[in-house]
Amino acid sequence: xxxxxxxxxxxxxxxxxxxxxxxxxxxxxxxxxxxxxxxxxxxxxxxxxxxxxxxxxxxxxxxxxxxxxxxxxxxxxxxxxxxxxxxxxxxxxxxxxxxxxxxxxxxxxxxxxxxxxxxxxxxxxxxxxxxxxxxxxxxxxxxxxxxxxxxxxxxxxxxxxxxxxxxxxxxxxxxxxxxxxxxxxxxxxxxxxxxx
Amino acid sequence: xxxxxxxxxxxxxxxxxxxxxxxxxxxxxxxxxxxxxxxxxxxxxxxxxxxxxxxxxxxxxxxxxxxxxxxxxxxxxxxxxxxxxxxxxxxxxxxxxxxxxxxxxxxxxxxxxxxxxxxxxxxxxxxxxxxxxxxxxxxxxxxxxxxxxxxxxxxxxxxxxxxxxxxxxxxxxxxxxxxxxxxxxxxxxxxxxxxxxxxxxxxxxxxxxxxxxxxxxxxxxxxxxxxxxxxxxxxxxxxxxxxxxxxxxxxxxxxxxxxxxxxxxxxxxxxxxxxxxxxxxxxxxxxxxxxxxxxxxxxxxxxxxxxxxxxxxxxxxxxxxxxxxxxxxxxxxxxxxxxxxxxxxxxxxxxxxxxxxxxxxxxxxxxxxxxxxxxxxxxxxxxxxxxxxxxxxxxxxxxxxxxxxxxxxxxxxxxxxxxxxxxxxxxxxxxxxxxxxxxxxxxxxxxxxxxxxxxxxxxxxxxxxxxxxxxxxxxxxxxxxxxxxxxxxxxxxxxxxxxxxxxxxxxxxxxxxxxxxxxxxxxxxxxxxxxxxxxxxxxxxxxxxxxxxxxxxxxxxxxxxxxxxxxxxxxxxxxxxxxxxxxxxxxxxxxxxxxxxxxxxxxxxxxxxxxxxxxxxxxxxxxxxxxxxxxxxxxxxxxxxxxxxxxxxxxxxxxxxxxxxxxxxxxxxxxxxxxxxxxxxxxxxxxxxxxxxxxxxxxxxxxxxxxxxxxxxxxxxxxxxxxxxxxxxxxxxxxxxxxxxxxxxxxx
Numbered sequence: 052x053x054x055x056x057x058x059x060x061x062x063x064x065x066x067x068x069x070x071x072x073x074x075x076x077x078x079x080x081x082x083x084x085x086x087x088x089x090x091x092x093x094x095x096x097x098x099x100x101x102x103x104x105x106x107x108x109x110x111x112x113x114x115x116x117x118x119x120x121x122x123x124x125x126x127x128x129x130x131x132x133x134x135x136x137x138x139x140x141x142x143x144x145x146x147x148x149x150x151x152x153x154x155x156x157x158x159x160x161x162x163x164x165x166x167x168x169x170x171x172x173x174x175x176x177x178x179x180x181x182x183x184x185x186x187x188x189x190x191x192x193x194x195x196x197x198x199x200x201x202x203x204x205x206x207x208x209x210x211x212x213x214x215x216x217x218x219x220x221x222x223x224x225x226x227x228x229x230x231x232x233x234x235x236x237x238x239x240x241x242x243x244x245x246x247x
Numbered sequence: 248x249x250x251x252x253x254x255x256x257x258x259x260x261x262x263x264x265x266x267x268x269x270x271x272x273x274x275x276x277x278x279x280x281x282x283x284x285x286x287x288x289x290x291x292x293x294x295x296x297x298x299x300x301x302x303x304x305x306x307x308x309x310x311x312x313x314x315x316x317x318x319x320x321x322x323x324x325x326x327x328x329x330x331x332x333x334x335x336x337x338x339x340x341x342x343x344x345x346x347x348x349x350x351x352x353x354x355x356x357x358x359x360x361x362x363x364x365x366x367x368x369x370x371x372x373x374x375x376x377x378x379x380x381x382x383x384x385x386x387x388x389x390x391x392x393x394x395x396x397x398x399x400x401x402x403x404x405x406x407x408x409x410x411x412x413x414x415x416x417x418x419x420x421x422x423x424x425x426x427x428x429x430x431x432x433x434x435x436x437x438x439x440x441x442x443x444x445x446x447x448x449x450x451x452x453x454x455x456x457x458x459x460x461x462x463x464x465x466x467x468x469x470x471x472x473x474x475x476x477x478x479x480x481x482x483x484x485x486x487x488x489x490x491x492x493x494x495x496x497x498x499x500x501x502x503x504x505x506x507x508x509x510x511x512x513x514x515x516x517x518x519x520x521x522x523x524x525x526x527x528x529x530x531x532x533x534x535x536x537x538x539x540x541x542x543x544x545x546x547x548x549x550x551x552x553x554x555x556x557x558x559x560x561x562x563x564x565x566x567x568x569x570x571x572x573x574x575x576x577x578x579x580x581x582x583x584x585x586x587x588x589x590x591x592x593x594x595x596x597x598x599x600x601x602x603x604x605x606x607x608x609x610x611x612x613x614x615x616x617x618x619x620x621x622x623x624x625x626x627x628x629x630x631x632x633x634x635x636x637x638x639x640x641x642x643x644x645x646x647x648x649x650x651x652x653x654x655x656x657x658x659x660x661x662x663x664x665x666x667x668x669x670x671x672x673x674x675x676x677x678x679x680x681x682x683x684x685x686x687x688x689x690x691x692x693x694x695x696x697x698x699x700x701x702x703x704x705x706x707x708x709x710x711x712x713x714x715x716x717x718x719x720x721x722x723x724x725x726x727x728x729x730x731x732x733x734x735x736x737x738x739x740x741x742x743x744x745x746x747x748x749x750x751x752x753x754x755x756x757x758x759x760x761x762x763x764x765x766x767x768x769x770x771x772x773x774x775x776x777x778x779x780x781x782x783x784x785x786x787x788x789x790x791x792x793x794x795x796x797x798x799x800x801x802x803x804x805x806x807x808x809x810x811x812x813x814x815x816x817x818x819x820x821x822x823x824x825x826x827x828x829x830x831x832x833x834x835x836x837x838x839x840x841x842x843x844x845x846x847x848x849x850x851x852x853x854x855x856x857x858x859x860x861x862x863x864x865x866x867x868x869x870x871x872x873x874x875x876x877x878x879x880x881x882x883x884x885x886x887x888x889x890x891x892x893x894x895x896x897x898x899x900x901x902x903x904x905x906x907x908x909x910x911x912x913x914x915x916x917x918x919x920x921x922x923x924x925x926x927x928x929x930x931x932x933x934x935x936x937x938x939x940x941x942x943x944x945x946x947x948x949x950x951x952x953x954x955x956x957x958x959x960x961x962x963x964x965x966x967x968x969x970x971x972x973x974x975x976x977x978x979x980x981x982x983x984x985x986x987x988x989x990x991x992x993x994x995x
Contacts, residue, residue, distance in 0.1 A: 087758055107756065107758075109755040110752050113751060113752040115749065115752065119752040119753065140757075143753050169749075170742065170745060170746055170749065174745070187741075190745060191741065194748065195848065195849070203845075203848055207737060207741070207845050207848065210738070210841075211737050211741050212738075214736045215738045228742075231736070231742070235742075235743065237746075240746040240747065241750060243753060243754055243757065
């Protein structure tokens with residue numbers, strides 16, 4: 052894994068420079084992501100499918116594993132190529148505290164807002180921009196075990212919506228979602244340390 | 248409460264009865280000839296009628312004889328083991344105790360009590376704890392237990408840190424403590440001037456062996472992060488090896504009057520020989536065991552035997568060559584486990600795990616127990632200065648060592664240790680069984696042996712009791728300071744949990760970040776060569792298939808057994824809950840108690856991701872598959888309750904997925920990855936449902952298929968149609984218009 056081999060690899064990685072610039076990953080990280088991509092891509096097709104993801108046992112056993120996998124595949128898309136993979140993974144980089152806040156710069160992929168968006172769309176399956184009670188219930192059901200009775204789940208979902216829903220429309224919009232989490236350190240919760 | 252008081256009394260009575268028994272039994276030496284009331288006379292023909300009672304004078308056939316000395320040793324051993332096991336049962340009757348006091352403390356306390364009783368009755372403890380008995384019989388099961396249940400993936404990810412802390416850390420500790428104690432010895436006030444440097448170093452090497460048994464149990468409950476857990480776990484294992492090496496080295500050196508520089512160099516070389524040699528031997532034996540199990544399909548009953556025999560053999564052969572037997576047995580277990588579990592039958596697998604756990608637990612229990620007893624009954628030599636300073640230095644050097652070493656290794660780690668981790672590592676430095684045994688086996692040529700033994704016991708007791716009991720509150724205190732959960736609203740807590748799960752999922756997606764290259768290479772080598780040789784029918788099975796196969800088998804068996812089945816639990820009792828979209832619905836008021844209950848539910852029932860590791864390394868319990876089984880059950884349930892939004896278009900599921908069993912001899916890959924539906928993003932539950940039955944199709948035991956387990960498969964092609972009564976459906980609305988009712992025998 053010396054530098055000579057990595058530079059030869061870099062030539063194989065599609066859109067490497069663009070990705071580095073856009074996502075802020077270092078070249079080494081990009082290389083590792085590429086290796087991982089290739090590892091997951093069992094058929095060496097250059098693209099990933101959902102079943103490549105489900106082949107990871109621990110991910111398949113994750114209660115929201117299927118949602119996470121689904122978030123990599125936008126509706127109608129079955130295959131994932133490497134640049135898209137990297138762009139989504141870039142959401143989980145720790146936020147860069149030194150980023151200058153000038154309005155002309157495009158919002159980086161790993162900003163707090165983007166991270167919240169990612170979490171939001173894990174709930175919001177039908178993409179209407181709101182978390183309905185049903186969607187919240189689904190997630191709760193997935194995360195809590197079978198042991199919790201249905202009524203308890205209902206009450207938890209009810210309470211959650213009550214707390215967050217400011218305009219009383221019985222759904223949680225993205226702004227309400229963001230507002231309810233304003234005190235929470237999203238960067239810590241939604242970042243993977245070693246992707247820095 | 249009646250059952251509790253009854254059990255308590257019964258337990259107490261049993262305990263008292265048992266040790267009265269062995270107190271009587273362990274009385275003194277074996278008398279040269281059978282004592283009291285036993286006449287072994289040659290059977291002589293009775294003159295007249297046979298006599299009912301043995302008569303010492305006449306030579307009649309004795310009807311009732313007693314020969315205690317013959318069975319004395321096995322009898323006493325059994326009684327000791329029983330007593331220790333009763334103690335363990337007793338702890339769990341009082342469930343609250345085990346939360347606050349680690350088991351090792353409790354065992355030592357019971358040992359102390361028993362020792363006190365024996366001492367007052369002027370009995371001698373059984374002379375069971377000799378060097379041979381400990382190292383040949385009691386230590387191997389413990390180490391095998393640790394090695395067998397070690398989670399390999401996190402372990403190898405952290406192997407650098409583990410080795411660094413174990414080797415360099417122990418060296419640091421030993422040399423540091425040894426030197427400081429030597430300095431103390433120079434002070435005349437403490438009257439220990441006759442202890443020279445070698446002896447101090449020897450003693451220091453004994454007490455620097457950290458044995459985090461108690462710490463591991465505490466860590467489990469407090470859910471420290473996985474990294475810390477695995478580092479401590481690994482450090483414990485290699486720690487033992489290093490200590491034993493150091494001990495042997497220093498005891499060899501202690502005999503010599505003068506230490507030459509080349510001896511030091513030889514010592515270092517020897518260390519490598521010992522360590523690496525141990526590993527080589529272990530791996531060799533591991534391969535031998537795996538290869539053997541390849542052919543045991545006809546002799547299932549003795550399959551577990553091979554595991555134990557090979558690992559024990561590895562241990563003994565390593566002892567033969569005086570190389571690190573602990574490393575040998577650990578590496579043997581690690582290697583074996585991977586291949587053997589593929590070769591042996593499910594039952595043998597279970598048996599092996601149970602027996603390994605059982606033996607390990609017994610050994611550990613006995614050792615702590617003996618520690619308690621021996622504490623009371625040996626002659627002690629007390630020396631305030633030496634002992635107190637030993638305690639102090641043990642603390643100080645451990646803390647310093649962790650601080651310095653983690654600073655050095657943090658840059659190399661993908662997830663560096665923060666201060667909280669470091670505190671956990673340092674404070675978790677409890678001493679235990681190994682130190683105890685080593686102290687006892689000090690050669691008698693050392694003049695102040697008794698002092699050393701006393702000091703060792705003091706340290707062990709101090710660390711186990713004080714640190715063991717207080718580490719839990721301390722860690723909770725530190726944890727609590729960071730995140731104050733109760734102040735969060737339910738809403739936030741749910742979202743935070745979601746994010747935790749997300750991150751865990753993404754981390755799994757990233758896979759191993761460091762050492763990826765080597766792991767990949769090894770896996771290729773493994774698949775191509777090793778598996779072919781060592782595994783019976785070595786298809787390149789993806790591990791998830793194996794996992795689901797095993798779990799599905801168990802799941803199916805349970806479904807057959809239970810009447811109502813776990814599956815029908817939650818969803819079938821779905822209350823017809825009115826949809827809250829109607830604006831006139833009054834908002835439900837939640838009281839504080841409700842909120843508290845909700846918080847409780849959320850924290851207890853959320854899938855604890857990190858528990859995955861912890862469940863495998865629980866020292867006193869077997870790894871349980873219940874969590875994964877639960878997920879399977881949930882998936883069953885979610886299949887049944889599935890929502891079909893109207894926009895969801897799906898081509899009919901290919902027929903292959905409905906097959907419950909794969910026709911023999913078929914390749915795996917074609918059936919495993921089903922063709923995906925067009926729009927997978929809409930409802931991710933369906934995606935899991937599609938993927939899931941394909942795992943079903945790997946289930947190769949057609950005879951076991953129960954009607955219930957079949958149901959999810961049959962329903963696949965009717966998935967578009969609405970299930971009957973469902974909250975979510977009502978809120979969705981659209982799909983029920985289809986008018987189909989799902990066949991749902993489960994709800995009947």
